[in-house]
Amino acid sequence: MSDIPHTAIEAIRAAGRRMDSLGWVPATAGNISVRLPGDRVAITRSGFHKGFIPEDGVMAVDLDGRPEDGSLRPSAETGLHCGIYRRFPKAGAALHGHSVPATVLSRLAGNSISLAGYELLKAFPGLPTHEAAIQLPIFDNDQDIRRLQTRVTQAWDAAPDAPPGYLIRGHGLYVWADDMPGAIMRLEALEFMLACELETRRLRP
Numbered sequence: 001m002s003d004i005p006h007t008a009i010e011a012i013r014a015a016g017r018r019m020d021s022l023g024w025v026p027a028t029a030g031n032i033s034v035r036l037p038g039d040r041v042a043i044t045r046s047g048f049h050k051g052f053i054p055e056d057g058v059m060a061v062d063l064d065g066r067p068e069d070g071s072l073r074p075s076a077e078t079g080l081h082c083g084i085y086r087r088f089p090k091a092g093a094a095l096h097g098h099s100v101p102a103t104v105l106s107r108l109a110g111n112s113i114s115l116a117g118y119e120l121l122k123a124f125p126g127l128p129t130h131e132a133a134i135q136l137p138i139f140d141n142d143q144d145i146r147r148l149q150t151r152v153t154q155a156w157d158a159a160p161d162a163p164p165g166y167l168i169r170g171h172g173l174y175v176w177a178d179d180m181p182g183a184i185m186r187l188e189a190l191e192f193m194l195a196c197e198l199e200t201r202r203l204r205p
């Protein structure tokens, strides 16, 4: 029997249903986590559909991604979640999805996408008005998650004010916040702005 708090498991399952309802976790795409007390992380097990996460579809790992129960396989991208929690002590929840706008735009753009002039920018820290911009970093995809996390960490070192999210090219979006409601809010804000960017490029290539 897992000793992961029921509230953490249910927050993860509800986030999966929400992301699925918006079409952001096709097939078995996406992964979801929350920080637990004691340097632990509750994270989705690998390979489940995130719209239908079973009660035992969440497991615990340490901040280096090591499973507490070695018989269970955590998300293939556990290293990226743990990288977020190690780097940002206030981060309490992290979400990853594979939406069409995130996937398409990350293939069209260079090493970042500028989001400017959107009212929804106010969902991000330190942006009290729409008269602001964020540079959402884009990293080339890599099946070697440790290597990918090294590049993400290097980018954070180079730009300490980077927003609490990034794209992986041809793959999807990562976003985090202090807690799960905050992470969902930021995910929805980013996805909205990315959808607007995609639509703008379609109308005004």
Ligand SMILES: CSC[C@@H](O)[C@@H](O)C(=O)COP(=O)(O)O
Binding pocket: 026, 027, 028, 029, 030, 031, 044, 045, 046, 047, 048, 074, 075, 076, 077, 096
């Ligand atoms: C449907 S393949 C997607 C995976 O390779 C991965 O990118 C993903 O988001 C889900 O992997 P998972 O191991 O279930 O967390």
Ligand SMILES: [Zn+2]
Binding pocket: 029, 030, 031, 077, 096, 097, 098, 171, 172
């Ligand atoms: Zn993924």
